[in-house]
Amino acid sequence: MTGRRLLRTLVSTAVIGALLAGCAGKTPEAPVKPKLENSVTPKPLQVGQLQGYGQEQQLALALVSHYLGAPLYRVSNPMQISRDYRIGGAMKSPNGNQAVILFRALDDTQRWAMVTLSVQPGAVMNAFDVVRNGQPGYALVLKNARICTVEGADNPPVWGGSGWAFSQTGPGRFECSGQTKGSLYQSYSGMPGMMGAYAESGDTVLYDERWPLLQAVANGMAALFPNLQVPKIR
Numbered sequence: 436m437t438g439r440r441l442l443r444t445l446v447s448t449a450v451i452g453a454l455l456a457g458c459a460g461k462t463p464e465a466p467v468k469p470k471l472e473n474s475v476t477p478k479p480l481q482v483g484q485l486q487g488y489g490q491e492q493q494l495a496l497a498l499v500s501h502y503l504g505a506p507l508y509r510v511s512n513p514m515q516i517s518r519d520y521r522i523g524g525a526m527k528s529p530n531g532n533q534a535v536i537l538f539r540a541l542d543d544t545q546r547w548a549m550v551t552l553s554v555q556p557g558a559v560m561n562a563f564d565v566v567r568n569g570q571p572g573y574a575l576v577l578k579n580a581r582i583c584t585v586e587g588a589d590n591p592p593v594w595g596g597s598g599w600a601f602s603q604t605g606p607g608r609f610e611c612s613g614q615t616k617g618s619l620y621q622s623y624s625g626m627p628g629m630m631g632a633y634a635e636s637g638d639t640v641l642y643d644e645r646w647p648l649l650q651a652v653a654n655g656m657a658a659l660f661p662n663l664q665v666p667k668i669r
Contacts, residue, residue: 473567475574475630479668480562482657491525494655495536495550498582501652505643507624512548512584512610520548520586527659528594532556534659535599537591547588547607551599554660555579560653561666563633565642567625573646574630575653577639580663583611612639 485493502513520538527534533553540546558579565572589605601607612619614637620626627640634640643649657663 472569473625473629474565475633476564477633477668478562478564478573480560480653480665482654482665484658485651485654489525490655490658491527491534491536492522494552494652494659495525495538496522497648497651497655498550499584501641501643501648502584502619504645504648505641507620507626507642509621510584510610510619512586512608515586516548516584519546526591526594528599531660532662533599535592545589547591548584548586549588549591549607551581551583551585552656552659553581554656554663556662557664558660558662559664559666560656561633562649562653563630565629567629570644572642572644573649574643575639575641575649576630576634577613577641577656577663578635580639580656581611581613582639582641583609585609612641613637 484490499513499516502508502510503517516538519542520540523537523539525534525536532555534551536550536552538548538550540548554577556579558577560575560577560580563574563576565574585601585607587605588602588607590602592599592601594600610619618627620642626642627634627638630640641649641652653665657665
């Protein structure tokens with residue numbers, strides 16, 4: 436082998452060795468994880484009649500089940516109500532804009548729980564498909580409406596002419612939607628803020644991953660409050 440050929444062979448060997456060393460020392464790149472999307476899309480909402488025993492009672496039980504099983508709330512009343520109370524009667528205001536559904540303590544002590552509903556003139560209810568961190572869910576947004584659960588009252592309220600008068604000695608613990616300060620949602624949930632322009636401060640926003648339960652709530656609200664508007668989406 437001539438000197439020139441030997442030199443070319445040595446150079447080629449060195450280049451190949453360097454390339455192999457570079458490939459061996461390179462750390463494989465981790466695959467890029469797809470970004471989880473958030474989205475809110477208006478959903479057509481058809482409301483129907485609730486079947487069976489009392490519409491007020493069915494609505495109250497659907498709301499308790501919703502708050503109890505939905506993933507993002509920070510509430511305690513629904514657990515207490517489902518465990519320690521049985522459904523009772525219902526009362527409606529003379530103007531038809533407010534209702535109270537009562538629960539009586541199972542131990543027959545003088546303890547009451549209740550679901551209170553207020554749907555004022557001009558109230559509107561809309562439904563939405565929601566994707567939160569890639570997880571599909573649903574929301575109802577009610578404007579000019581408020582829903583409260585109450586636990587531990589010593590007496591039911593009475594109508595006071597312009598609103599319900601709750602017991603002064605033991606009104607119970609209230610957990611209410613539609614608050615302008617604070618929220619029934621966990622701080623990490625992003626709700627109701629992720630609803631964006633579809634929800635304003637003071638609106639009632641119900642989020643759940645179970646649409647049939649929200650549909651039952653929508654049916655009950657529309658049946659109990661004929662003044663509640665449900666816009667048609669085409």
